[in-house]
Amino acid sequence: LMVCTFGDAMDVEWWKTSGLALKQLIGRDGRLLPATIGEAPFESVDAVAAQRAHDEVAGIYVSKAKTRIAGLLAEDGSLPGWDGAALVGEPSPTDQMVKYYEKGDRALEFVPTRQWFVKILEHKEALLAQGDKIQWHPAHMKTRYSHWVEGLNQDWCISRQRYFGVPFPVWYMIGPDGEPDFSQPIYAYKASLPVDPLTDTPPGYADEQRDVPRGFTAEPDVMDTWATSSLTPQIQSHWGTNEARHASLFPMDIRPQAHDIIRTWAFYTIVKAWMHSGEIPWYHVILSGWILDPDRKKMSKSKGNVVTPDDLLVEFSSDAVRYWAARARLGTDTTFDPGVFKVGKRLSTKVFNASRFVFLQLEAAVGEGEMPGVESITDPLDLALVERMRVVIDQATLAFESFDYATALQVVEESFWSFCDHYLELVKLRSYAEDDSPGKRSAVATLSLALRAYLRLLAPFVPFVTEEVWSWRFATGDQPSVHTSRWPGVAEVEAVPRPDHGETYAAAVEVLTAIRGAKTQAQKSLRWPVAKLEIIGTANHRDALAPVLEDVLRAGNVDADVVAVSDGPSPDGQRFTVVVELAAEMPEESKS
Known part of the structure; x- marks a missing residue:
């Protein structure tokens, strides 16, 4: 008992x-x-x-x-x-x-109390089957949906006792005793919708009969939030008002939402789509996490620990704020970290400055003339960079197609920083050359191709600075905006030959980094001469370096006659042992 x-x-x-x-x-x-x-x-x-x-x-x-x-x-x-x-x-x-x-x-x-319900307990198997038809990103989040459906223990109550909300278009007859007869509801005609029963009258009644014996009374409840928001795909597709538009848009492609409302917004949207048309509401659902405060607690208005973006936009820029958001991986909670905003601002600044540097070289090389085409890309270093671009474009495209925008950003950002820190230094003197040599044309064509690709790859993450830079030279009649231009594809560089060695670019970066590191450690300028440079590595690694060694020496300010390349084992995690001996003093002619 x-x-x-x-x-x-x-x-x-x-x-x-x-x-x-x-x-x-x-x-x-x-x-x-x-x-x-x-x-x-x-x-x-x-x-x-x-x-x-x-x-x-x-x-x-x-x-x-x-x-x-x-x-x-x-x-x-x-x-x-x-x-x-x-x-x-x-x-x-x-x-x-x-x-x-x-x-x-x-x-x-x-x-x-009396409430309105939608029967769902008897449809568990069907709703689980609908969930299986949808692609969940990340995939493990589907488990939350499945567990929720399997654990349902009551039907869906769709009524709430609130003032604001979508009203039920229903009235009830009042008997002679003044009590409403709930067994005989009066429904509004479809053609008269929407109606508010608290102000509108049912068919066949006058307003004077409201809340009196033998009259009528209104249903006072309103619909639950999820009862209406679960129809957002159908509302956007104009279901019931424009069937041609609805047929072309429904089911929709994606639903972006947070993981904590899988059991509400995602679930009830799936319920409504299945009950009304036997369809899924969208093919993909992409699930974000929460934003956490420095104490690792969910940011919430009710907790008072939220941060409005106004000051962030002023301090770091709109691009930096968007960059921070794009760094958040799907299904993972993200800490509010001002350091990430700073990285985003630094990336935006680098895009601006590096693009200006490239455009200055393009202007000096061709002026207003026609840019050399991809067929001009023949230098081994340039071929190696284009090969890296192929990989980056493929990886970023695949990540975006999987809705993994954070991985796409990581791949593109790492490659862009390498382009700025290493390739621009390696190619700078060759692109500066006064003679119109094949090497110069190859450098100029590669710079143009690479920057055009990077601007489009970065545009989803830092949209404002990329649009500004695009307008400087790349905006044309058919591609006036970077955001309406075609996404880069490897077909753009199909005419560019493959490099003879897959590690050529990495080998050049490793040796140049060692040379510059030695100068930095000695607190010397990068123009400081090198008295002796010894590069020791395996035959395979030496073969990778050989085609670009001239670019490396030029960028490192090293005379070819002080260089010795010899055979030897590669250190752990590296391709070469690089020994750099700096000159005792700067020659007088170099000081000027």
Whole structure:
């Protein structure tokens, strides 16, 4: 035997499955309701005494009723068939797990009310099958959907007792006794929708008949948020008003949302699409995480730990804020870290400055003339860079096609920094050359091709600076904006030959980095001469370096006659052992 109020959903489930009578003694205002003791469901072995006791607590709040009930139980004769009082000693408090209103300090009480429901418990298998038809990104998030459907224990309650919301277009007839007849609802005609039953009248009635006997009364409830937002795909496709448009847009391609509302927004949208048309609402759902504060707590307006973006936009730029957002991986919570905004701002600045540097070289090389085409790319270093571009374009495209924009950003960003820090230094002097040599034309064509590709690859992440730079030289009649230009593809460089060795670019970067590192460690300028340069590596690595060694020496300010390349084992994690001996002093002619 268990005598209690409804403490949780399990209590309600036990009550329903056991077929027990409902003895509702608490009203919606928190006061105890009147009851007729001795009549079902309030049977009693001493109805008179029980009625007398109940009348003393009826109409008062639960907290006060508890105190009065304890007093009644302490009186003699309070337990039929027992001498003395039913309560022996002083009552003592007990600890129990109860639910509280999120903005209150009192325990909740369950009160039965009339609600609107959509049957979903009998459709679990069908809803699981619908979930299987959708691509989830990241894939493991589908488990949350499946677990939610499998664990459903009640139908979907779509009604709420609020002021704002979409009303139910329903009225009820009122009988001669002034009570509404809920068994005979009056529904609004489809052609008259939308209607508000609190202000509009049902068919065949006049407003004077509202809330009077033999008249009508309005359904006061409004729809749950998810009951309406679950129709967002159909609303956008103009379902019911433009069937041609709906057929072309539904199911939609993607739903972007956070992982915490898989069980609500995603689930109910799937429910509605299946129930209305037997379809899935979209082919893909991409799931983001939360934004966490420095204490690793979810940022929330109710917690007061949110940050509005206005100051961030001013301090770091719009591009930097978008960069920060794009760094967040799908399904993963992201900490609010000002350091990432700084990295984004630094990237935007680098795009601007590096592009200006490239355009200055292009201007010096061809002026307003026609840029050399990809067929001019013949130098081994340039071929090696184009080969890296092929890989970057493929990886970024594949990541975007998988909706993994964070990986796309990582791949493009790492490659762009290498382009700026290494390739521009390696090719600079060759592109500066005054003679119109094949090497210069190859460098200029490669710079133009690479920058055009990087601007388009970076445009989704830093859209404003890439648009500005694009307008300087690349904007044309058919491609006026970087955001309407075609996404880069490896077909653009199909005419460029493959390099003879796959590690040529990496070999050049490694040796140049060693030379520059030695100068930096010695606190010398990068123009400081090198007295001796020894490069030791395996035959395979030496073969990779040989075609670009001239570019490396030129960028490192090293004379060819002080270089020795010899055979030897490669150190762990490197291709070469590089020994750099700097000159004792700067020659007079170099100082100027």
